[in-house]
Amino acid sequence: MTAAAARDEVRRFLDERLWQDQPRMSEDVVLGDALLVASELVTHAIRDGGGVRAFRLSLAEEGLWITVTDRNRAWPTAAATGEGGAGPGGLGFRIVRRLSQEVTVTPAAGGKSIHALVPLR
Numbered sequence: 001m002t003a004a005a006a007r008d009e010v011r012r013f014l015d016e017r018l019w020q021d022q023p024r025m026s027e028d029v030v031l032g033d034a035l036l037v038a039s040e041l042v043t044h045a046i047r048d049g050g051g052v053r054a055f056r057l058s059l060a061e062e063g064l065w066i067t068v069t070d071r072n073r074a075w076p077t078a079a080a081t082g083e084g085g086a087g088p089g090g091l092g093f094r095i096v097r098r099l100s101q102e103v104t105v106t107p108a109a110g111g112k113s114i115h116a117l118v119p120l121r
Helices: 003-017 027-048 091-099
Strands: 052-060 063-070 102-108 111-119
Touching (some): 003 027, 003 052, 003 063, 027 052, 027 063, 027 091, 027 111, 091 111
16 A cells, blocks of 8 residues: 555545535545545555555544554654654654544554544544
């Protein structure tokens, strides 16, 4: 999976499951946030996680869950979590944390999963 493919999947998922019969009040902002989060998570998996093992989307009352599973068991670095000093990398994960209501990292077979909840309002 590529970042572009992830963005296409998010767009299609939201069109089919959320906006089909409902008014689109803040669709542009919500869609932009969801596309950016998906793109950053997939890019992280490709660059630092050994590739994407799984990409999942699910709706919850609170928003859209985007889950990307990669092939690297190492958790995001301190720079990625915003706890370290200035250094290369980590900006994408900071963006994910800023745009998401919740971000968690869990172990997965042969790697880890990063789950991000993007508000849809």
